[in-house]
Amino acid sequence: MIIRKYIVKNMNEAMTKIKRDMGKDAIIVSQRRIRKPGFLGFFSKKKLEVTAAIDNTKKEEFTSSGVELFKKVMEKQKSIDKTDEKYKNEELSGIYEVAAEKEKQETSSAILNQIEEMKKMIDDVKKITQNTTANKSEIEIKLENSDLIPDLVNNILSNMNLMEENIEDTQKAKKVIQNMVPDYSLKIEGPMVLVGPTGVGKTTTIAKLAGKLALIQRKKVGLITIDTYRIGAVEQLRTYADIMNIPFKVVFSIKEMEEAVHSMENCDIILIDTTGRSSKNTMQISELRAFIEKIPTKNINLVISATTKNKDINTILEGYKELKYNYVIITKLDETTTYGSILNIINISKKPISFITTGQNVPDDLRKINAEEIANLILGECSI
Ligand SMILES: Nc1nc2c(ncn2[C@@H]2O[C@H](COP(=O)(O)OP(=O)(O)OP(=O)(O)O)[C@@H](O)[C@H]2O)c(=O)[nH]1
Ligand SMILES: [Mg+2]
Missing domain, CATH: 3.40.50.300 (P-loop containing nucleotide triphosphate hydrolases)
Structure with missing residues (x-):
């Protein structure tokens, strides 16, 4: 008898995998919603853990005495569940560990991707702020910092530009105000x-x-x-x-x-x-x-x-x-x-x-x- 656990997004994915790996005679023994193991799993989406089984020795018996097989499977499943947390069961631990490891890698790379994206966003925001401040004159920043409404700041700046006197910006602004x-x-x-x-x-x-x-x-x-x-x-x-x-x-x-x-x-x-x-x-x-x-x-x-x-x-x-x-x-x-x-x-x-x-x-x-x-x-x- 072969028993396999699959950690999948949904039942459709499980059925495809089970059919591919175990053939159409495999039966679903159990299914439950789980999170990925470990601390990071706490923040992850829930997944579906599907256990499927097939009696490879007596394939023909399966249809005739399906109940018998089901009982066997359930017994096996009980023993698996006892050791499930530590993944000690030899038959399953391999599959489970591979799945867990794969998920761990997926999670890490997803987090890394997100961090990369965030870094990029921060860089973009920095560039925008640097550009906007870099293009501003000292006097413009001063006027803005005084809580003048933007229309007034622009008004003062354009009036300053019209002035022909050769004096400092602050003096010009003072006159305009x-x-x-x-x-x-x-x-x-x-x-x-x-x-x-x-x-x-x-x-x-x-x-x-x-x-x-x-x-x-x-x-x-x-x-x-x-x-x-x-x-x-x-x-x-x-x-x-x-x-x-x-x-x-x-x-x-x-x-x-x-x-x-x-x-x-x-x-x-x-x-x-x-x-x-x-x-x-x-x-x-x-x-x-x-x-x-x-x-x-x-x-x-x-x-x-x-x-x-x-x-x-x-x-x-x-x-x-x-x-x-x-x-x-x-x-x-x-x-x-x-x-x-x-x-x-x-x-x-x-x-x-x-x-x-x-x-x-x-x-x-x-x-x-x-x-x-x-x-x-x-x-x-x-x-x-
Ligand atoms: N810091 C500060 N507080 C002030 C000033 N003028 C008034 N206050 C305070 O503001 C509060 C309200 O003052 P009021 O003169 O009663 O105000 P009001 O406009 O007559 O109020 P209503 O009659 O209720 O509309 C009081 O605590 C005053 O002491 C000021 O120039 N600076
Ligand atoms: Mg009053």
């Missing part, structure tokens, strides 16, 4: 409104402005808030008003808005705080517009944090357009190390930056910023 920053003169008088997304620092900025104007510049300042939405928002501003001893009003309705502004007519400056609103919520923005329309001012400031992602800058500036803001205040510049967002904001909003804030200290961490400083920050010539 400075030209992109709109000129403005902001005279703070009358009502000044701050709007913007939640948590950007509107109330803190109002307190800083009030502090600088009332305590340092000795101006008559009044405070109004329409932020009755957030618990504690009114108290936050009232505390500042109390400390600075300046008038403070809370406005609940559009009608009260006009009255409140009117009641502060004797103030040089009226600072108006609003509820933080998501630029995506058009209902809330429209509601806010109804209040702002009652304020006689051309000093509406959109407050935006310097830490805002470039994509969100676009959404915020677009969403707040309805409020017809004239200036932008950039807050939290102390929380970032890249300053491209300043120019990204200017480029999209086309509005001047009235103030920047650089920390939580009231009133110290608030100031103006000029075009030269913006250029220097972007080019890494200075920091906040």
Whole structure:
């Protein structure tokens, strides 16, 4: 009797091999799913182990007393299974070992192929990165590292190319950036409104402005808030008003808005705080517009944090357009190390930056910023 084990991908392969090696009278004794032996086998696909048998001595008996033969085979199989793990069975171990060895070799060469492929891919990626950086000038890399949007980087570079002056690239870039920053003169008088997304620092900025104007510049300042939405928002501003001893009003309705502004007519400056609103919520923005329309001012400031992602800058500036803001205040510049967002904001909003804030200290961490400083920050010539 001949018993053979085959490790194959599927039953079709097994049948072909069995027929070829043992003839058409061979019978399948058992089949089971296995993994390749050894550690690497753990990660390999399962294979099929098929055991086939044929009685070579009494071929003719096979058909007549198939049951007998089957019993014999099963007995043999039992003894094989006992020693199977160690492949000690002489009749089988050879076949099994050959199969295992073949599979081991196949696995190793497959892994080697994969490693080769990965090496090639890494080399390709390296080449691409080297090429892209190699083709870039120092100034281009600097601009990109400042988180400027690619369109602006290209814009700056092409403007630099148009310059005929024989000066260093950094100086050229500085000039181009400075030209992109709109000129403005902001005279703070009358009502000044701050709007913007939640948590950007509107109330803190109002307190800083009030502090600088009332305590340092000795101006008559009044405070109004329409932020009755957030618990504690009114108290936050009232505390500042109390400390600075300046008038403070809370406005609940559009009608009260006009009255409140009117009641502060004797103030040089009226600072108006609003509820933080998501630029995506058009209902809330429209509601806010109804209040702002009652304020006689051309000093509406959109407050935006310097830490805002470039994509969100676009959404915020677009969403707040309805409020017809004239200036932008950039807050939290102390929380970032890249300053491209300043120019990204200017480029999209086309509005001047009235103030920047650089920390939580009231009133110290608030100031103006000029075009030269913006250029220097972007080019890494200075920091906040
Ligand atoms: N690091 C840093 N934190 C700031 C700055 N300005 C404000 N903050 C902090 O940001 C947080 C939110 O400030 P608020 O002034 O309450 O912000 P807001 O825009 O009025 O928030 P809402 O009224 O909820 O929309 C507070 O913890 C402030 O101290 C700044 O320039 N730098
Ligand atoms: Mg607030």
